[in-house]
Amino acid sequence: MNHSNFIRLSGWAFIIGAIAFLPGAIAMLSWEGQSTGSTPVTMQLAAFAVFWAPILLAVGMLGLRARYKIGGGVLLFGAALGGLLVIVGTLVQFLTPDYSVSEAYYGVWLGGVLVLNLCLSIFGVLALIQKPFPRWNWLPLVAGAWILLLPLLAGIIGSPSSPIIIAVLVLMTVAQIMLGYLLQADLSQEMATA
Secondary structure (H helix, E strand, C coil): CCHHHHHHHHHHHHHHHHHHHHHHHHHHHHCCCCCCCCCHHHHHHHHHHHHHHHHHHHHHHHHHHHHCCCCHHHHHHHHHHHHHHHHHHHHHHHHCCCHHHHHHHHHHHHHHHHHHHHHHHHHHHHHHHHCCCCCCCCHHHHHHHHHHHHHHHHHHHCCCCCHHHHHHHHHHHHHHHHHHHHHHHHHHHHHHHC
16 A cells, blocks of 8 residues: 555545544443433444544554644554554453453553544644644644543543533544545645645
């Protein structure tokens, strides 16, 4: 795969990962026993989407690293460490029948998600300073920082399924979709001018 095809694929990874993560996260946050009408199969599909979508975020971050020459080390570190933690946490969680071991590896998965989003947020700060995008230089910060604020918001609000938490997840998803679009559109525009 050549350089431009990988960057285009990574843009799609951002978009698909964000679209897969949002409904799964909303379903898991609103799940309170059987009261929501969700079936266990629906919950398993939601969990599958939520747990594997961050891998697509890691691929998108590698595309950002390949396309833009700022924050390369931060993006590589985040994609490698965060992606590895997500994969280990998810595989063990899905393969381990013991609830207590599975619960411990949920923390490994969550650590991977936090590393991915923290590194994307650091790249976002660098993008605000160095302005590598033709527009929307604030986008990586919005795409990564909100998930870091969710535990604080949930602690203040008290309910993880409140409309404010859902709105924050939607904002983060839209920002990741736009970042994937920007990654593709910027590459297409550069190829057209070349």
